[in-house]
Amino acid sequence: MKRIFPIKYFPLITLAVFIVLLVLSSCTKVINIDLNSSSPQMVIEGNVSDQPGPIVVTLSQTVNFNQTNNFPPVTGAVVRISDNAGNAATLAESPSGTYSTTALQGVPGRTYTLTVTANGKSYTAASTMPKPVNIDTIVFTQGGGFGGRDKRWEVKFLDPAGVANYYALFVEINNVIQPDFSSSDDNLRDGDTISMRVPGGDKTVLNPGDSVTVTLESIDKYVREYYRLLLQLNNSSGFESAPPANPVSNISNNALGYFSAHSDRKKTFVVP
């Protein structure tokens, strides 16, 4: 996909619009709404990393909107991963819905293929692991930003020039993986030092003494597109939002979710 203006500015316009509306007596309330049910859909999350550790694939299902957020695992599926260097393995299930193996290594440059057979249906996906990109520094910045009081942690790294690069940034606080993550690419910033905000910094309060580990993943083009659409979906509000849609998955047969082969670099710091 060609050049797009950094979409981060558009929340500002959304915020500006929100201010207008805030001025003029707007109100919100929780409402009861009748939403249709749907038959359970397959959700696959697969990750192959270049770091030591198992390759993990989780299988779960969708539930209806008014049910509780307990997503049933898909058990008894046949899950296989292979690479283009002749290695392959069948993943073992433990606990239910989670399939893993240590038989394959994640190596940058290789293409990994996932096949899942469950409930009589099969799903496949492929992802090529890009080369890793190192984190240079992590800085704390105050001031500037929208409203002039922005406080944030930024991860800075040098983007390799001449190659299209795609990134995702995940964070652990005190060894707890945070659900918020961010994603970007090097469009219009090829070869520059890119900074990405540590995700969840607004909602999560970082207390002195907290141990924070950031993981910079180099991901492939299709996973980047999936993450971009997923973040757009989850971070949009009623104002100025596009009609929502399921993010385009790189897994076949209408599966939801993604399969990502990524190379990671981590850095840990303690909040002063």
Place this chain on the structure above:
Amino acid sequence: MRKIIILFCLFIFSASYAVNLVKTDKAGGATLNLPTGEVGNFTISGYVKAANNGEAMIGATVSIKELATTGSVTNAYGFYSITIPQGTYTVTAQFIGYESKSVSIDLKQNTRQDFNLEETTNNLKELLITGEKKDDNLTTIQMGTDKMTIDEINSLPVLMGERDVLKSIQLLPGIKSSGDGNTGFYVRGGGADENLILLDEATVYNPSHLLGFFSVFNSDAIKDVTVYKGEQPAEYGGRLSSVLDVKMNDGDDQNYHVSGGIGLISSRLNFDGPIVKHKGSFNISARRTYADLFLKLSSDTNLRKARLYFYDLNAKANYELGPNDKIFLSGYFGRDVLGLGNTFGINWGNATGTLRWNHLFNEKLFSNTALIFSNYSYKINLDFSGEQGNIISRIQDYNLKEDFQYYASTKHEIKFGFNSIYHTIIPGDITAASNTPIGKLGLPDKYAWENAVYISDEYKPLDKLSFDYGLRFSSFSILGPGSFVTYAPGNVIGTSDVETDSVHYSKTTFIKTYYSIEPRFAVNYKLNKESSLKASYGRNTQNLHLLSNSTTSSPTDLWIPSSLNVKPEISNQVSLGYFRNFKDNTYEFSTEVYYKTLQHQIDYINGAELNFNQSIESQLLYGIGRAYGIELYLKKKYGRFTGWIGYTLSRSERQFNLINNDSWYPAKQDETHDISIVGIYQLSKKWTVSFDWVYNTGNAVTFPSGKYDVNGQVVFYYTQRNGYRMPPYHRLDLGATWIRKKTAKYESSWTFSVYNVYDHWNAYSIDFQTDPNNPQITQAVQTTLFGIVPAVTYNFKF
């Protein structure tokens, strides 16, 4: 190419035939060069104006007592022309709210007869709704047409006490609001960009201020508003669904006046008067809001630095060079400003300018030549966290237009002319340091040249039967310089279209031209004195498309021209109507049925990126649409109590290859039921009260039908685009006007209004989230913009 030549010849031939009928001699008089068969016909023609201020009267009727079925209606400049055999006649000019005037004419030669009508001085001046003859709804050939006078617009209760043209027309059947806080309106299932909005013939690209709360039309400056929702007369083109033609006041040509109003949210001022008495006048109106002054009282430091306001200025001057020549100069300039301290600011607005020359070649041939400039732009300023720069985006038109009206006889009135527009679209002109991402963005400018010629005839072969038929032939040329990329559709809806070709041109060249022929046809058959039957057919093309992916509209939505990938949108509409009046035209009833097909409609891939995208056309999908419905309308026109009830039952659907498995799905603006009830009651000489109640089915929206977990977050699952509905929208507004003092020298009044009297929380948007108090469940949250909003305005006039 052959098609153009044939049609151009046809045009020239009919034009010269028309002009050859009449020749002007050196003294400026005219001799008739009549085709054989018509002997001794002479023409009575002239202008109808208001006596007190010289304002030209649009739609006044001029009738001949002795020839009951003969008459003429004044055009947009107040001109009429009637050609009848030699004889003695009583000629009467009428306009509702004014005393009719009769003159006896012994017609032996072409006669110029102007009329200056006096305002009615009845104590209880009835608030009459149309400026037309009593049974005009039965006799006008055009159907799907609505006219509103400013008196009517000013008597309706509206949000924040601001009289508003756009909000008022949305109370008519077939014209739907796009909801609180949204720009634009929908006509007969068409999109918000399918309405041609004209202010003194200049195109207005964004008719709203402050995201839809107000329109750009200052009713102090406006004289006449006409909406064409069905078949558009051949002199209009370029948009599929409707034409909103707004004309400004000329200004009092005898006395100076200052008038205005002071309200809670905004104030306005109007100044008009003569340039030379009885020969020329001017009118200037200005408005500004100051809602942001209230923000300065806020405890939040961010809100204190916020700026939120708009201002606009309407100006018009006209001058009569001679009995046959008049020139007009009108302009509009408005700006909306939204900003937060020095870090972020956006402003946007329209600017228009029109120079017109009315010329009477002779008693039968009226001409209007116009030079028009129109511009809509927005500018974003950014200065924070190391990113600094500004972006200007604009669409600009230069337009030359020529319209002739040839009043051939009592049976034929011929109109012909041409329109040539040069469009420039600058999607983003960026000023920023070149090493920043904004600085590296390059969005190429786009150029296009749009031309049209038309000819139409209003033909009345019989008293009971009349036709208005015409042909409009238009072309749209895409011009270089620029890069032109061709795309083919992607395989899956989420992926962009695939680039198949790319060519670059460095100078002005014709890249591609689209031609279209647009026939227009309307017929009126008068069944009897009380009723008539009408039918019409029209074909329209549209070459400018507004890209707006979001569920709400935004001033930063982008206009793009037709291109190698984006074909002209086409609509074909047929409609049928039955019109019936009761109690001597006191009540008007009508029902209209329509069916419209739409081609080359535009929609977007999932997650489309429309903002500042260098390859924006890769995000588009193309499909077809259809809209059909029935409109019912009952109106009480005369008496102390006036008002109307309108009901529309309709459907608007689209079909796209990659959306919803290629099946028909409702368009966002599909609203099954739409009801408006309006009442205006003249309580006494000083008090008028009014109310309106509206109800409509909610827009089609996309809501989730399930949910799942990815990376520890709940994600919603969608099955269909536009498979759900927003809850129904309804509200009641009340208004009252108290004329405190009214003398010849000074008038003052108070307007009170309450918007949404029973405080119904209409949904502006509905969002889905995990319950912040219970992460195990998800919930729906509705945002409402307006609860009950009262307003007061003080108005004055010197």
